[in-house]
Amino acid sequence: MKYCFGVDLGGTTVKLGLFEENGTVVDKWEIVTNTKNEGEAILPDISKTISDKMEERKIDKADVVGVGMGVPAPVTAEGTVKGSANLGWKHKEVKKELEALLGFEVSVGNDANVAALGEMWKGGGSGEKNMIMVTLGTGVGGGIIFDGQIAIGNNGAGGEIGHICVNYEETEICGCGNRGCLEQYASATGIVRLAKRKLATETRTTKLVKETVTAKDVFDSVKEGDLVAREVAEEFGHYLGYALANICTLMDPAVIVIGGGVSKAGDILLEFVEKAFQERVFFANKNVKFALAKLGNDAGIYGAAKMILED
């Protein structure tokens, strides 16, 4: 039996998984991310916890295919990071350094892209090779998979779906410095923004409360028949559905997987997005499937494992 490790490196914890080659998870655990001194301990800590796990489980080095890892930063095809605010890293040759520590092969990718690969392998996109993943959380993240491979791009910044412009008339500024980014309408905070804008002038009765409204409130209220909430969800659906239609024109995926906290609203969310999507989709992409993400917080370790199994 051959094994590999999948690592999801975040700003506060490092999630790790020990996998069999077929994708069975043998073990999952976490360690704390030590960001002190420009994060100098992070890779040694990861190396040590993997070595400890191998000893604990009596796994021979010869039976380890390697380690895949997702990191919260753009990562070049060579496994180099130019800098990560979350980790304290400046320029770092992550793949090279971790390989030197561990003595076996390491594959490194951007965390959102790696999570997308995980969902394609064992989650919402299972069985497909061409996939778009969009993660609706505090922000909007994404990953594009072409023929089974992550679309990395020239700077490791491929798949930044949250920052395509969907509204050139927007006056408020996005975190990235532009105006009208998808993230401003389709993230949890974006949906709140849409709801507050609507509630500012709304005269009909609604369960939504302007001061405290959340993305969850919006979809919960839709389920209870609230018309104002439904109109907010429709607006969200238009922005995201139209954007995804454009992305499909470029990518021609088999499946679009929607994940992140907002996607916990479930199938009702897909309904709003798919309806708008179908109004605008290019004819060649009409049969694109929609699916909810299935792996939750484990998508990162699955995708990381898949990365090294592919290499």
Added chain:
Amino acid sequence: MKYCFGVDLGGTTVKLGLFEENGTVVDKWEIVTNTKNEGEAILPDISKTISDKMEERKIDKADVVGVGMGVPAPVTAEGTVKGSANLGWKHKEVKKELEALLGFEVSVGNDANVAALGEMWKGGGSGEKNMIMVTLGTGVGGGIIFDGQIAIGNNGAGGEIGHICVNYEETEICGCGNRGCLEQYASATGIVRLAKRKLATETRTTKLVKETVTAKDVFDSVKEGDLVAREVAEEFGHYLGYALANICTLMDPAVIVIGGGVSKAGDILLEFVEKAFQERVFFANKNVKFALAKLGNDAGIYGAAKMILED
């Protein structure tokens, strides 16, 4: 010395090139495309002209790497076409049939995508591995190259840049059935449309004549200092530049190559596009280079040759 053939199959002629492995063109020629009886003679004709060329040049079968070919239709990763109006083909296993005829390996792709690969190999994108190509002709075509590979997609319809929506307020219908496609503003006919819309209400003096204006007239007049023409070119630049900024957010290319008849306007066209692009580009993509296509009508045979050399 090893050889390969690059074939650019069009609706009226088939362009062919005999290449050395390093990309040197040894010979170029054309045959007529016989579309009679659902194009049944097309592949036998191509097989025959290649065999004839090998005989003429005394090239041994063992010295041929294979044949690459671009066809005017979406092509799946398996080299299958679902149908091509230009050729008369219905469902056709192009790769398989041509391999059976020739007895060596064949690689098949969509013509616009294949031309993009050609420009990356020996044209405007030379030296790069991540590239967007946009072809401004009667329509707007495109190709996306990720890490040296054509982005084919699930149905072979990847890279349909001309049909991303750039104006949700558009009332006129595009050839694809949608409204507001990039093609409606950035193709030769799209630029004419922009010019005619402007000239319908324009009171200033201009060299542009509403009834006869062409895309070439617009850029020629810009070069002569015509302000009305300049405003048309700016509008074109905004639509294309903004669209390319969005595409870069998804793709993170190193270079954008602009080709097709409209691109003969030269560097002045790039100026309008780049200016608008820089207004909207995501910060990670600010250093994307712009280049004009260099291979003209030969891009297809170059890209086709490159396809088979890669496989």
